[in-house]
Amino acid sequence: MEQTVTATKEEAACEALHSFVAGNPAYRDIALALVRACREERPVADAVRLAEQSVPAKAQRLQRPETVASTLADKDILEGRAYVDGEPCDPAELARRDDLPENATVAYTLQAAPGALRAAEALQPKRRLAALVDEHAHQKEALVAILEAARERDGLARTDVDEVLKDSPALEKDERTGIPRYYPSYFTGLLEHAGGLVWNGAWRVTQPGLDLLDSLS
Numbered sequence: 451m452e453q454t455v456t457a458t459k460e461e462a463a464c465e466a467l468h469s470f471v472a473g474n475p476a477y478r479d480i481a482l483a484l485v486r487a488c489r490e491e492r493p494v495a496d497a498v499r500l501a502e503q504s505v506p507a508k509a510q511r512l513q514r515p516e517t518v519a520s521t522l523a524d525k526d527i528l529e530g531r532a533y534v535d536g537e538p539c540d541p542a543e544l545a546r547r548d549d550l551p552e553n554a555t556v557a558y559t560l561q562a563a564p565g566a567l568r569a570a571e572a573l574q575p576k577r578r579l580a581a582l583v584d585e586h587a588h589q590k591e592a593l594v595a596i597l598e599a600a601r602e603r604d605g606l607a608r609t610d611v612d613e614v615l616k617d618s619p620a621l622e623k624d625e626r627t628g629i630p631r632y633y634p635s636y637f638t639g640l641l642e643h644a645g646g647l648v649w650n651g652a653w654r655v656t657q658p659g660l661d662l663l664d665s666l667s
Contacts, residue, residue, distance in 0.1 A: 459526075463565030466525045471573060475643065478573070479505050480518045481527075484560075485570040488528055491561040494519065497528075519560060528560045575645025575658035582644040583662070592620035592637050594666060597646060597659050605652030611638055 467485065471478045480501055487500035494516070501515040523530040532541040535555050550556070562570070571577070583590050592615055599614045600606045606614070611634040615621060622631040641647040646659035655663075 460563065460565035460568070463527055463563035464569040465565075467522075467527050467566045467569040468573070470522070470525060470527065476512045477518050480513060480515050481522060482570050482573055484515065484519050484522060484528065485562045485566050488560045488562040489567060491531070491559050494558045494560055497560050522566075523560060527563060527566045529563055531559045531561070533557045533559070575656065576661060578644040579641075579646050579658055579662045582640060582646075586640065589620040589632075589637070592618045593641060593646075594663070596637055596641060596653070597655050597663055600647065600653050600655040601660065601663065605650075605654045607652055608635070608638075611635075611653065 467481065470481060474481075483501040483504045484497055486504075487497045492500075498515045498519055501519075505515065519528060522528040530541050532539045532544045533556070534544065534550065541558070544556070583593065586593065595614055595618065596606070596611060599610065603610065615634045615637065620632065620637070621634075623629065624631055638647060638653055641659070642649065642653075646656055646662060647653050648656050
């Protein structure tokens with residue numbers, strides 16, 4: 451019975467992280483960084499600091515890591531714990547107490563739920579890029595061409611992307627109207643969302659993007 455309950459909790463944490471990332475894609479990198487930082491139990495401040503160090507400043511302008519950490523704890527993706535003078539205490543109970551001595555030492559920690567760790571691994575850029583190529587196999591040539599060009603030129607302006615794809619069959623013009631079904635920005639958006647490209651004054655290929663190219667060569 452206990453094993454069943456544990457498995458159910460793990461699956462719930464896994465689904466909760468997938469759901470959070472799907473509903474809040476702008477906070478994805480922060481959430482994954484927090485889960486990775488909390489593989490082991492850590493003080494909240496340390497977990498936030500590690501996430502800040504590994505997440506681009508652009509993402510942090512959208513939401514503060516400590517706010518995301520609080521949300522993940524509310525969803526049981528991160529397990530919040532509290533200690534008073536080194537002794538464990540229920541966080542909800544601690545919040546209601548008004549009898550703590552003035553010199554009491556209160557500490558709050560976070561640890562990723564096992565199911566959240568499994569979900570975070572599946573959501574890493576390497577896995578997301580592999581899934582992207584599989585899902586869009588008919589457009590793989592265009593995706594790879596952008597990554598290759600970004601690597602060779604050390605970055606692509608938006609007009610450069612237009613040039614790379616100008617004769618690509620992946621743009622698929624509508625037979626009736628002659629208007630492309632897809633535009634170059636569609637492909638850079640896919641790659642950015644999957645973690646293969648990042649915009650930094652130009653489209654630049656990330657290390658996971660480079661790893662994908664190496665795996666295809």
